[in-house]
Amino acid sequence: EVHLVQSGAEVKKPGESLRISCKGSGYSFTTYWITWVRQMPGKGLEWMGTIDPNDSYIKYSLSFEGHVTISADKSINTAYLQWSTLEASDTAMYYCARRGGTGTPFDYWGQGTLVTVSS
Amino acid sequence: DIQMTQSPSSLSASVGDRVTITCRASQSISTYLNWYQQKPGKAPKLLIYSASSLQSGVPSRFSGSGSGTDFTLTVSSLQPEDFATYYCQQSFITPGTFGQGTKLEIK
Numbered sequence: 001e002v003h004l005v006q007s008g009a010e011v012k013k014p015g016e017s018l019r020i021s022c023k024g025s026g027y028s029f030t031t032y033w034i035t036w037v038r039q040m041p042g043k044g045l046e047w048m049g050t051i052d053p054n055d056s057y058i059k060y061s062l063s064f065e066g067h068v069t070i071s072a073d074k075s076i077n078t079a080y081l082q083w084s085t086l087e088a089s090d091t092a093m094y095y096c097a098r099r100g101g102t103g104t105p106f107d108y109w110g111q112g113t114l115v116t117v118s119s
Numbered sequence: 120d121i122q123m124t125q126s127p128s129s130l131s132a133s134v135g136d137r138v139t140i141t142c143r144a145s146q147s148i149s150t151y152l153n154w155y156q157q158k159p160g161k162a163p164k165l166l167i168y169s170a171s172s173l174q175s176g177v178p179s180r181f182s183g184s185g186s187g188t189d190f191t192l193t194v195s196s197l198q199p200e201d202f203a204t205y206y207c208q209q210s211f212i213t214p215g216t217f218g219q220g221t222k223l224e225i226k
Contacts, residue, residue, distance in 0.1 A: 035215070045155075045163065045206055047214040061214040062120070095162055103210050105153035107174070109162035 002026040004034075004096055004110035011116045012086050019082035020113045022096030029077040030054040035106065036070060036081045037095045050099075051079060086117045121145050121209050125218035131226040136197045140221045142190045142207035151211035154183055154192045157220075158203045166205075167192060197223075 007021040022034060035050040049060040053072040060070070072079040079096060094113050097106035122145035132138050142152065150170035155163040165174045167183035170190055180195045194201055202225050207218040 044220045045157075045208075045217040047208075047216060050213060050215075059213045097163075099210070103151050103169075105165050105168040105174075105208070105210055106155070106163070107165050107168075109164070112162055 002098070002108045004098060004108055006094075006096060006110040006113045009114040009116070011118070013119055014086060014088055014117055016086050016117075017082070017084050018086055018115065019080050020094060020115065022079045022081075022110050024077045024079075024098065027098075030074050032098045032100055034072065034079040035097050035099060036068075036079075037097055037106075038064075038092050039095065039112075040092045045095075048081070048094075053077075053079060086115075088117050088119075090115060091117045120214055121148065121212065121216050123207055123209055123216050123218040125205075125207055125221050127221060128219065129222045129224065131224050132197055133226045134197055134199055138194050138197060138223065140192045140205055140207075140223075142185075142192070142218050144188045144190075144209055144211075147187045148209045148211035150186045151209055152183070152185065152190045153208045153210060154181075155206045155208065156201075156203045157206065163206065199225075 003025045005023045030053050033050050036048040038046040048064045049070045051058045051070045051072050053074045069082045096110040098108045124143045126141045152170045154167040157163040171183045182193050204220045204222045206220050
């Protein structure tokens with residue numbers, strides 16, 4: 001059975017760094033892209049960026065490029081989303097989701113990681 | 120980026136009603152359109168992909184149609200568990216933008 005399991009909730013202060021994770025199981029991790037999706041409190045879904053774990057090719061949304069870094073370690077079937085300098089506006093739920101190649105939907109989602117940034 | 124616009128933003132309906140949600144893309148996306156359902160505190164769930172294909176395990180009361188720029192999601196007879204927020208998403212090009220969501224509430 002396919003699972004995407006994300007790391008637990010985080011509470012951080014502005015200016016701190018953070019890395020959250022998404023571990024895939026039950027499928028060939030390098031066959032599917034992992035995309036990160038942000039959901040701010042009470043708001044909709046925002047596509048942040050996507051990575052091909054096979055070769056770590058990454059595509060970012062212009063809205064997020066330069067503020068977050070996406071990476072993956074295929075040896076442990078895990079994708080990451082990281083910030084070097086958190087801001088209060090980064091407070092949100094972050095989901096990872098799996099998709100196949102071009103044109104395919106997100107068929108499996110992680111449970112979400114709540115990131116709270118507050119002084 | 121392709122802009123996705125859903126209407127209405129919210130909708131009140133009763134159990135047993137037939138409801139339709141519309142999604143419009145700012146440019147043609149062929150049939151690269153997906154629909155998701157999200158309940159409070161939960162991750163989104165794929166309902167419909169490629170505009171009209173029902174995801175495995177999803178009840179047949181859900182259906183999708185459209186191509187090009189205009190798409191619809193229809194629930195033929197609302198059940199209590201269907202009250203949630205629905206999002207369309209285009210997978211034609213990256214970034215795979217989402218609509219703003221339609222909140223379906225009990226009347």
